[in-house]
Amino acid sequence: GQNIDQPTEMTATEGAIVQINCTYQTSGFNGLFWYQQHAGEAPTFLSYNVLDGLEEKGRFSSFLSRSKGYSYLLLKELQMKDSASYLCAVKSNYQLIWGAGTKLIIKP
Amino acid sequence: DAGITQSPRYKITETGRQVTLMCHQTWSHSYMFWYRQDLGHGLRLIYYSAAADITDKGEVPDGYVVSRSKTENFPLTLESATRSQTSVYFCASSESGGISSYEQYFGPGTRLTVT
Numbered sequence: 001g002q003n004i005d006q007p008t009e010m011t012a013t014e015g016a017i018v019q020i021n022c023t024y025q026t027s028g029f030n031g032l033f034w035y036q037q038h039a040g041e042a043p044t045f046l047s048y049n050v051l052d053g054l055e056e057k058g059r060f061s062s063f064l065s066r067s068k069g070y071s072y073l074l075l076k077e078l079q080m081k082d083s084a085s086y087l088c089a090v091k092s093n094y095q096l097i098w099g100a101g102t103k104l105i106i107k108p
Numbered sequence: 109d110a111g112i113t114q115s116p117r118y119k120i121t122e123t124g125r126q127v128t129l130m131c132h133q134t135w136s137h138s139y140m141f142w143y144r145q146d147l148g149h150g151l152r153l154i155y156y157s158a159a160a161d162i163t164d165k166g167e168v169p170d171g172y173v174v175s176r177s178k179t180e181n182f183p184l185t186l187e188s189a190t191r192s193q194t195s196v197y198f199c200a201s202s203e204s205g206g207i208s209s210y211e212q213y214f215g216p217g218t219r220l221t222v223t
Contacts, residue, residue: 004150033211042198042214043151087150095166096212098150 002026004099006088011105012078020073020102022088030091034062034073037085037101046073046086080106111135114199114215122223127186129218131199139202140182141212142166142174144195151198157182189222196220 004024012018024032031050035043049055049064049071061074073086085101112133121127131140138159143151153166155174163174171193173185186193196219200212 042216044214045211048211089151095153095156096151098152100148100150 002090002092002097004088004090004097006086006099006102008100009103009105011107012075014078014080014106014108016078017074017076018078018104020075020086020088020104022071022073022099024069024071024088024090024097024099026090026092026097028092029066030094032062032064032071033089033091033096034060034071035087035089037087039084043087075104078106080108082106112199112201112213112215114197114218116218117216118219120221120223121189123189123191125189127189127220129184129186129197129199129220131182131184131215133180133182133199133201133213133215135201135203135213136179137201137203137213138179139204139212140176141200141202142172142182142184143198143200144168144193145198145217146195154184154197186220189220191222194220194222 006022034046037043047062054063059076064071083106085103087101088099089096115130141156142154145151152168157163157176160179176182196217198217199215202212203210
């Protein structure tokens, strides 16, 4: 079957660093996406990994290990506006399979 | 640049009624998708379309019908609404749905309540 696991909720402090993990088991793999979704809004694209390693984009970085079926999203210098849900999605056989999302709460 | 729009944004309907949710994109993207999002679940694909007049089922197609006569429009119809179809519905579009990296762009969503 197809399965993507993420923690349901995480809490972090403004200015700190947080790592959101995603593990997956899918029948095919053509890349892994991270999306951000603020409450009541649509998901917006953050990053894409298809090869192993770290992709850095400003305060956000995403890591992939295909052999371990594992990815993480690293958020640095947290700001209050980073309070949102973070969705992991795997492209498998031309479709995106989505995790349930991790709700990130930022405290001052 | 309107991007991708959905209408209505909010809808309340009764069980058994037919409801159509509209989706329109201005980018001429080939691929369009309909998802539903429920608490505790990830986004679940209902239907997708690779081009005008080409549609295919996703993970949860039962009770839904789609059509795509024009590239820019992808309406979703609930033939006879049930309470289990109460959800937030997102339309998305993408330049490509193949193995490439093209991300999906999402509309603002339609919050549907079936009473």
